[in-house]
Amino acid sequence: MNKIKLLIVCLMVTAVASAQEFMATVTVDYQQVQGSNNQVFQTLEKSLRDFINTTKWTEGRYKIHEKIEANFLVIVTGRSGSTYQARLQVQSRRPVYNSTYYTPVLNFVDANFDFEYTEFEELIFNPRKFSGKNLTDVIAYYVYFALGMDSDTFQKEGGTPYFNIARQITTNANGSRYTGWGEIDGNKSRATLINNVMKSDNSTLRNLYYQYHRVGLDGMSDNETKAKNTIGNALLTLSFYQKGNYALFYPLDIFFMAKKDEISKIFSGGMMSSVDIAGVKEVLTALSPTNSQLWNNLKK
Template sequence: MKRFFVLFIVFLSAQLAFSQEIFANVTVNAQQLGGSNQQVYKTLEKNIRDFINNTSWTGKKLQNFEKVKSNFAFVITGREGNKFNGSLVVQAVRPVFNSTYESPLININDTQIVFEYVENENLIFNERQFSGKNLTDIISFYAYLVLGYDGDSFQSLGGQQWFNKAQQISRNAMNKGFEGWSVIEGPRSRGSLIDGIINPNLNNLRSVFYSYHRSGLDNLYNQDQAGPKKIIADGLMKLKLYENTFQQNYAINLFLDTKANEIYSIFDSTNNGAVNMNDLKQLMVTLSPKNIDSKWNKWK
């Protein structure tokens, strides 16, 4: 089977530990602003990296290879005094058993990043109340989102407690004067995303997410790939339940956007066993139309 698209090239242990902490790479890019004083952005980058990697998000102390590998990439496009705005890309991966491949868990671009920051200030997380400056709240929200997706990939609904924490952070932040949180801002706000994930109506998607990884990908590097491929395809076909509502469901869109390259690579083969490729292709065309020409129409 051809090598899949890889987000990060990193050392991988084959151990499938149920990781509960985060090992993050952080970048802050402010090149669009120009100017000679870039030190504040270097300091901000270090503060955020230390905040993510040194905070005990779950209360468990793990070695680095056991943690969820992630990437937080900030692009700062505006600044007025101590107020900054821009975007944030959050990515995370999880190991696949008996391979050197790491599967993308989340790949999200949040374009509504606004926060206040004073150089060298301590970033402190309090899950019970809004910080007042929005930076730690955004980071913490995505930290728990990453942990939730990681948990769901190893155990059925295994990320529930971390999704609950992300939802609490979202609720604390709503109506505090910072954009990107409120459900009334549309289906792609942080509040809409986490409320959709938690909604029992999406338990089917979360069940698919689990079987896709644990019963499918984790067995895909066995000599016989027919069984795992069938499990993955059957799971994906269950998403047909959402074909009339997916456009307004951020969680489904995020799953398909994150997994499109991987799904294409898995079935870009003449050896797909009992998978009905016509049905699978039609579903992908419906749920992920922007990839019709680049991916789904290329399937044999």
Template sequence: MKKTISLFLLLFIYTLSFSQELLATVQVNSQQLGGSNQQAYKALEKSLKDFINTTSWTGKKLQNFEKVKSNFAIVISEKDGNKYKGTIVVQAVRPVYNTTYESPLINLQDQRFAFEYVENENLIFNERQFSGKNLIDVISFYVYLILGYDADSFQSMGGTQWFSKAQQIAQNSQNRGYEGWAPLNEPKSRMILIGEILNPNMAQLRSTFYTYHRAGLDNLFNQDQSAGKKIIFDALMQLKMYENSFQQNYFFNLFIDNKSSEIFSIFDSNNNGGLVMNDLRQLLMVLSPKNSESKWSKWK
């Protein structure tokens, strides 16, 4: 597989058990605000990094190599006293067995991110109630979302307990005066995303997600790649059941967007083990038409 499909390539030690804590980097960008106080943003960056990496999200104590590598990038666009508005990009990757390649689990941009923050304040997570300032709530929601994605990739439906935590945070945060949580009339809201993930109708996508990673990618780098490719091919073909309903599904479209380059690279060769690539090509042209010319039509 081409190295260019890696979100970032890092050396890692692989573990057969799925990770349940994060090893996160955090960037806070305030360039849009001009000459504002940079010290406050550096303090926010450090506070968030410490908060994400030192909070016990699962109750398990793990070595760094067991944790989920992730990144939180925040771009501040507005400031009014201690109130901020901006965008947050959330990314996470998963190691692939017997390689240095890391597969993208999630890569999303949330443009409805408003919060309050006082420099050097303590950030403490309480899953039972809304924090009152939205910062802890949004970050904690995405932490549990990442943990859920990671667990789902190592065990079938293994992320349900962490997705349920994210859903509880979303429920606590509704009707608190902050955008991004509404279950209706707010496309790509956090509540809509987590509701779709836990919807029984999306069980096949979650099953595909597990098979794609654990039985597919983790066996793709053997000398004979045909078995791994066949598993990934069959798993993706199972998504045909969504071809008439995927358009407005945030969860489904995140999967396709995050995996399109990787999927293309897996099958971008003359050695696909006799797979009927036209079947997968036609399906992905329906599920991801924006990639038809740049990716799917280029398969041999």
């Protein structure tokens, strides 16, 4: 009987462990803050890690190998009592089929991450209501943003349900005293970002995520030349953004921040492709001129 009870408990624990969506690391960097009570930052770090990894964010069930690997780096730049000024770096990656390689999906920084936190307080997220403290709201926004981006790499516009929740979080934050939420806060604000992601103008970029990852990278082990052609042709579709006023289109910046080094490596050697590499260079240089040195070195 005891063995049966133990087996049931183990199965329950396994079910819970496999239900959550994230396998995230959280780091709180407080080197810029002077003070004697550093324990609060260590407590915050653990609380955020548990919050991200144990909250059930979706209705789906994720197996261990399906969990999203992500890094959340909170860089605290100031503190006054229970109020903190900080930046947040968000990174995520996903495995490439039939390989040991992980491809980066997100790698960017939110410079407006001020929040309130009292040590040992329970971190709770309500998708229908702003917390008033900004901590769980910002983290949940980027959790759903990461879920959406990851899903877009596996299915055409598969991330739409998660992007919708992220947009609802920005609506909840309307009128709050925290900056970084509203469109008035600039092209990198959370509302502007999620609205641009959901615009019909962004369907080209969202389709690129699917072609680049699911059709391209995931097919690399079967046929490298075909995969490189797929990736190169997907990059050529970005010419759409040369025709309009997309100089401040942040979703494009996010793509290049995550993928620039990988694109360079894909087109630096290996099997030769038949892609129009001159066209790829032209498009990438026009849209991301700060990385022109990388683009100049691309080859078939």
